[in-house]
Every structure is written in structure tokens, then in C-alpha cells.
Amino acid sequence: MPKQAPSVYVPLDVNYMRDPRIRRAGPDAELLYLRALAYAKGGETDGFVHDYDLDVIAVGLKAIPGRVNALVREEAWEVREGGWFITGWFNWNQSVAELRDQRKRKAEGAAKTNHKRHVEEGTAYRAGCLVCIGEVAA
Numbered sequence: 001m002p003k004q005a006p007s008v009y010v011p012l013d014v015n016y017m018r019d020p021r022i023r024r025a026g027p028d029a030e031l032l033y034l035r036a037l038a039y040a041k042g043g044e045t046d047g048f049v050h051d052y053d054l055d056v057i058a059v060g061l062k063a064i065p066g067r068v069n070a071l072v073r074e075e076a077w078e079v080r081e082g083g084w085f086i087t088g089w090f091n092w093n094q095s096v097a098e099l100r101d102q103r104k105r106k107a108e109g110a111a112k113t114n115h116k117r118h119v120e121e122g123t124a125y126r127a128g129c130l131v132c133i134g135e136v137a138a
């Protein structure tokens with residue numbers, strides 16, 4: 001069986017359907033809103049919906065401009081140069097830069113742990129060890 005890439009999740013407030021902006025925008029706009037959340041998370045766009053991706057996000061949906069207008073009217077989306085920004089994005093999501101920093105720190109921590117272990121086991125240098133090759137400070 002082929003190995004699958006790890007799943008990525010996007011936070012969804014369980015009270016989102018009571019959000020007056022979502023209720024006033026209507027269920028058609030709501031579906032576009034939900035798809036855009038998945039799109040922004042998967043594409044690491046920091047909550048941005050690129051206008052050139054709208055057709056892909058809204059595939060199979062009718063009256064797309066009306067849905068977009070409803071989200072903008074209710075301030076669930078904000079018009080920006082080249083697309084729209086999901087206004088609540090950073091209430092629930094860290095920035096891509098923050099996530100990359102965290103991943104980097106975690107990888108560095110793991111490299112230091114592995115380096116310490118192989119040194120303690122008597123191997124002073126190991127090819128492929130990020131500490132040994134100088135990519136991570138000991």
C-alpha cells in the first residue's frame with residue numbers, strides 16, 4: 001500500500017454556524033467559506049484566497065460571484081490585491097512563518113538529541129548528522 005502524506009487539518013470553531021456573518025451570508029456562501037479554509041491551510045496562503053484559484057475552490061458551485069459578494073458584505077472575507085483575505089484566519093491559525101520556525105526548532109532539537117546519543121555510544125562523527133556536518137549548532 002502506498003504511504004500517504006500526513007493529513008493536514010484546519011481549525012473550525014464549532015460555533016461557526018451561529019456566527020451572524022455566516023448566517024447572513026447564507027448556506028451557499030458558507031460552503032465556499034469552508035472550502036476556502038481548507039484551501040488556505042493546504043496551500044499555506046496565510047488565509048489568502050487567490051483570485052486565480054477561485055474557480056478551483058468553487059468547482060461545481062453556481063453563482064460564485066454572489067457567494068463571494070455575500071462573504072465580503074458580511075466581512076467574513078476582505079477584498080485584497082489579487083484576491084480575498086479570510087478575516088478570522090489568524091484567530092485560529094498561526095502564520096506559515098511561525099509554523100516553519102516551529103518545525104525547524106523541532107528538527108534541530110531532534111538532531112541534537114540524536115547527535116548526543118551517537119557521541120555517547122562512542123561514534124564521534126556520523127555522516128548525515130546535522131550537528132556533525134555543522135548545519136545545527138551543538
Ligand SMILES: [Zn+2]
Binds near residue numbers: 116129131132
Ligand atoms: Zn553528530
